[in-house]
Amino acid sequence: MQQVVTFGEIMMRLSPPQHLRLGQATSLDVTYGGGDANVAAALAYMGVPAAHVSCFPEHELGQAAAGHFRRLGVDLRHVQYQPGRLGLYFLEVGASLRSSRIVYDRADSAFANLDPAAFNWDEILKDAGWLHWTGITPAISAAAAQATADAIAAARRLGITVSADVNYRRNLWQYGQKAQDVMPPLVAGCDLVVCTEGDADDLFGIKVAEESDHPFVDMSEQLMQRFPQIKRVIATRRKTQSASHERIRGMLYQEGRYYQTPYFDINPVVDRIGGGDSFISGFIYGSQTYDTPEQALAFATAASALKHTIAGDINLVTPAEVEPIMLGNTSGRLLR
Template sequence: MKQVITFGEIMMRLSPPLNQRLGQASSLDVTYGGGDANVAAGLAHLGVPAAHVGCFPDNAVGQAAAQHFRGHGVDMQHCVFRGERLGLYFLEVGASLRASRIVYDRADSAFANLQPNWFAWDKILQDAGWLHWTGITPAISAAAAQATGEAIAAARHRGLTVSADVNYRRNLWQYGQRAQDVMPALVAGCDLVVCTEGDAEDLFGIRPEPGTENSFVSMSEQLQARFPTIKQVIATRRDTQSASHERIKGIAYSAGAYHETDFFDINPVVDRIGGGDSFISGFIYGQLTGLALPAALAFATAASALKHTIVGDINLVTAAEVEHIVAGNTSGRLLR
């Protein structure tokens, strides 16, 4: 199986222990994560060869972040170490009626200051079969957006499958270019996208047809008409009961057919960060292992549900554990 390559920023995550608020904390737990890299790590745990490409500060903190992902089986050989600063985010984990909260401190990071010519994409992609990126990466800086476009162009030239979680983060686009002007050209190079109706409207001006029976189908049909390379559109539906109780299901549109899974009930939620990344990594795994679309969607949704039970950004589950959940074993009974 050929490598899956991801491209994007990795940050240090700092979080108070035991559901404390930031104002209570006398210590902070440290881990590392990033939307694209989380996908690579999730795939590595599922047994898929995965590599991540990014830029880290040339110091002990940058080395620690890279080593964290190496420890999860991700190939980091194509990463660049230049600059002085690793982006941070502070996570206050909510409970019951109190929502979780994130504070970002990522301005002027090494990744934001990267130069596109630091990445030789033809060489990076020579052993790869798939490229994945998220809408967070081109939002960070004009140079990161350019590098994303060059990676997509090289991947298409080499015949790789390209996927994206469009993941519109309005507050990230601060460098003078609008997401609505940048993202269409990038999405035009994708075979598979994770996209909700809200993201489609915000980024592409696509709205479900009035009176349509299924808004996701209407959106997906318009998205595929505008971007003919897109063959599959997937997303999750959430029924949030509280910060500690979530219900999710997977939905997909491909080849004129709509698919959805049953809801997975997650109670209590331990850590919701990385749930979307686990969804796409599970779907990529399903595609690479030859699962039919409904089975790949069920696998992806079960992988995402399991991530909600694991502390940290990365989904530390095996394919067998996901398949156990897909088979209906959701009681949480002790396994001996």
């Protein structure tokens, strides 16, 4: 497979151990993650050449975050370092009736203050076959939005597949530009998007009739009409039973046809953070490995389901572990 390149912020994640609440904690477990970087790391773990582009603070925390992803096999040769801080987020992992909660502390990070001109995208993407970004990245700052636009423009010049998880985070858009103005020209350069009906309404004003029998299909068709470059739309559908019990299915609309998987039942959930990143990384892998859209979607959804059983942001699974789940083997029997 050709290299997959992702672009976005990496943050430090701090969590109380053993399902403690933040107010009870006397220590915090440390790991690192970011929506785009999680995709690169999951693909690298599956044996796909993957690179991540970011901007870190030029001190020990920036080096620690970069080292975490390098150890997972992610190519970070094109990251930038500059003065500033590393974004943080605090995760309180819920259980049963108590929901998980996240507190962000990411304002004015080194990534938010990056210089778009520092990234030579034609050089960065020269050996790549795929570029992936999320809607979180252009939400962070005008500079990050410009760098995202530059990356997409370079990918289009080079004939590289572009995907995006539009992932609308209303509270992130604080720098004076509206998501509804910034996101459409970025999404217009994409071949594949992860998008739900809610995000399509919030970002693009695409509405689905309440009486629609197939709301995801109706939304996808409208999205493709508005952005003709888009050829595939994917998403997951969740039936959350509790903080410890999820059911998810995958959905794909492509070339006028709708595909869906059965629901995967996940109980207990160990960690749901990164489930969406695992879905798109699984689809990138599956779409380049299997012969049919059904197989690619099944692999992606099984990969996402497995991520819910793994602590941390990143899906540390191999294709050999995903494929039995993809084929319906969910017994969880001891393997030895």
